[in-house]
Amino acid sequence: MLRRLREVTDPVTFSFDGCPVTAERGDTLAAALLAGGIDTIRHSVVGDQPRAPYCLMGVCFECLVTVDGVQNRQSCLMEVRDGMVVASQRGGRQVLQGNR
């Protein structure tokens, strides 16, 4: 489990699978999730194994979450915002949503 080196001074609040999480403004979403004590953010597409952010620099694609309804966002490459609605993922991205 990770913990913050410094107390949060300028908080923002977002939700992960419906639960409120507080983070420091300016955090990446991946860092905010990890600091919020969330260690499984999705299950892998092929093996259905638990996954968490890994490289934190946009390369490994492990940190994918659904953000405000958009699937497969790389949480390490986006800044956390107040009111963000973040959801874990299981299985592959649906391509046919909204097309049928």
Next chain:
Amino acid sequence: MTSSPLEMVVIGGGLVGSTLAWGLARAGLQTTVLDGADLDPRASRANFALVWVQGKGVGKPAYALWSKASAERWPQLAAALLEDTGIDVSLNQNGGFSFALDPLELETWQAEMQDIVRETNGRAAPFEVLSGAETRDRLPFVGPDVVGSIYSPLDGHVNALRLFRALHMGMKKRNVDYRAGYPIERIEPVRDGFRLTGPKGTLVAQRIVLAAGLDNNRLAEMVGLHAPMKRSKGQILVTEKCAPFFDYTSATMRQTDEGGVMIGDSEETHTAAHATNQDISAVLANRAVRTFPVLGDLNIVRSWTGQRVKPLDGLPIYEQSAAHPGAFIAVCHSGVTLAANHALVVAPQIAAGALSHGLAAFGSQRFHASQTA
């Protein structure tokens, strides 16, 4: 050096070399594979993983039938690999579509398919020509820009990564001596076989198979064979993994068993550079999205290029050197499609010491004939 000569050495450990080595080991030969370096231009690590027959062999009926035979043999290869290694290479032969974006394209393909049928006396793989509406009836997510398609039921694809792994595991299981990073600079015919020299040392082999992809061009001449190659760079885009939506395949776009969509089929003939070309990526992506508009929302997560192993006339080359018997060559563009033939037909023939007359159309003498004509 006093060690006794190796029984059979395959030079090249890519798809063609691994497939042949596994087949040779299955035929009972003590086989050694000398593979190149990691940074060599390795078509096997860039390929599109199609088992593809459609449109192949216009004006070359032997090639059309050879490709068809391999596609028909593929289930047997997949089963043998599964039995040997426990790896399922995810062979899917639900058929393949070529999606036309203008009527002329469709007409041209249809004419070519009809030529192949005629030239093979009707023995070519079957196909259907579908209108745009008929295509969308079968595949509801095909976009309005598609004016028609060719469908052939024999086409398919595999998981290329698992195929490569299965071949390597199969080789290991059958005691193939696989040596990575073992380039060969020189081959000299000697009394008891062939002396192979490279930076790692010198070996003597009773018999050899040249399966070194583009490097066959250089190696073939050392044993009286010829493998003139043409430059052909391909580029591939890969999307994020997504839920299944296309359970067939096409020459330009396929969804892998694990969900990612591969988009490809570009060809550049003027460059040996490894870098991807953004203009070509744009053309590939544009065509794919016009075919399947649902792709427009997907992220591209990978892009790579590879140099195809393409003999000058596009056909495979299989031959045993007349000047230096015991030296064979196997080089082709379609290492996946033809893998079943290589493992189950060519390898046993090489093991037995002679290629059949059926393979005569693929001898390298044809390049002499075309040069003097």
